[in-house]
Amino acid sequence: AQSVTQLDSQVPVFEEAPVELRCNYSSSVSVYLFWYVQYPNQGLQLLLKYLSGSTLVESINGFEAEFNKSQTSFHLRKPSVHISDTAEYFCAVSEMDTDKLIFGTGTRLQVFP
Amino acid sequence: EPEVTQTPSHQVTQMGQEVILRCVPISNHLYFYWYRQILGQKVEFLVSFYNNEISEKSEIFDDQFSVERPDGSNFTLKIRSTKLEDSAMYFCASSGSSGETQYFGPGTRLLVL
Numbered sequence: 001a002q003s004v005t006q007l008d009s010q011v012p013v014f015e016e017a018p019v020e021l022r023c024n025y026s027s028s029v030s031v032y033l034f035w036y037v038q039y040p041n042q043g044l045q046l047l048l049k050y051l052s053g054s055t056l057v058e059s060i061n062g063f064e065a066e067f068n069k070s071q072t073s074f075h076l077r078k079p080s081v082h083i084s085d086t087a088e089y090f091c092a093v094s095e096m097d098t099d100k101l102i103f104g105t106g107t108r109l110q111v112f113p
Numbered sequence: 114e115p116e117v118t119q120t121p122s123h124q125v126t127q128m129g130q131e132v133i134l135r136c137v138p139i140s141n142h143l144y145f146y147w148y149r150q151i152l153g154q155k156v157e158f159l160v161s162f163y164n165n166e167i168s169e170k171s172e173i174f175d176d177q178f179s180v181e182r183p184d185g186s187n188f189t190l191k192i193r194s195t196k197l198e199d200s201a202m203y204f205c206a207s208s209g210s211s212g213e214t215q216y217f218g219p220g221t222r223l224l225v226l
Contacts, residue, residue: 032212043117043204044156044217051212090156099144099211100169103156 002027004093006104014112015083021076021107023065023091033074034092034101035065044090050074061085086111115139117218119205125224126195134190134221136205145188146206146215147180149173156204162188163211195225 005024013019025031035047048059055067065076074091091104118137126132138145147159160170162180179191188207192199202222206215 036217041219043119043219044206046214046216049214092156096212098169099146099161099208099215100158100171101146101148101156101215102158103148105155 002031002093002095002102004091004102004104006091006107008107009105010108010110012110012112013081016080018079019077019081019085019109021089021091021109023074023076023104025072025074025091025093025102027072027093027095030096031093032096033065033067034094035059035063035074035076036090036092036103038088038090038106040087047076047089081109081111083111083113085109117205117207117216119203119218119221121221122219123222123224125226128197128225129194132192132195132223134192134203134205134223136188136190136207136218137186138188138205138207139209139216140186142207142209142216144168144208144211144213144215145180145182146208147190148204148206148217149201150204150220151198151201159190192223195223197225199223200225 033050036044037047048057050067058064063078088106090106092101120135145162150156160174161168202220204220205218208215
């Protein structure tokens with residue numbers, strides 16, 4: 001069965017510092033991978049996704065994630081965070097024959113000035 | 114930019130009562146989903162819906178739950194007889210086709226007393 005593990009429940013970081021939010025998954029078949037972000041009092045917004053092709057995917061606001069099949073990971077990184085990046089980040093996976101998203105428990109990124 | 118909307122934002126109900134959570138998906142989308150997040154836990158898939166039929170459901174989605182698309186715009190989740198453990202944030206999502214990005218609404222926070 002699929003599962004997603006986000007080991008870090010909270011990540012505090014100072015503004016302009018780099019950050020990495022970890023995500024590991026388990027699945028016996030090929031998967032699609034997603035990062036969603038939830039700002040306070042808002043819904044889940046897609047940040048980036050890996051479907052196929054290049055293993056490095058980027059978002060418009062400077063985040064990137066790399067699909068590593070051998071390590072079954074899809075870690076999210078940003079070289080320099082802003083206060084506005086403070087939010088909850090969810091990693092999710094779906095198998096290719098289903099639309100069901102399996103989410104991790106989320107990582108709360110707190111950026112301090 | 115089109116978005117998924119949900120009403121109400123908050124709902125408080127007594128155990129045993131019926132509740133209907135409403136969602137307006139993005140207008141040209143054909144695939145609809147419900148997820149829930151119990152406080153402090155993962156976002157969990159409940160059900161997917163396409164062409165006026167349930168296409169997939171989780172073990173959580175038992176006989177107490179039902180979904181409906183009563184008209185061309187709304188997508189509803191009904192819980193017939195609420196239990197305390199139904200207290201959660203319920204998210205609606207929609208996508209243009211199978212395998213495409215799911216766009217989430219802001220959620221309805223349901224509290225069962």
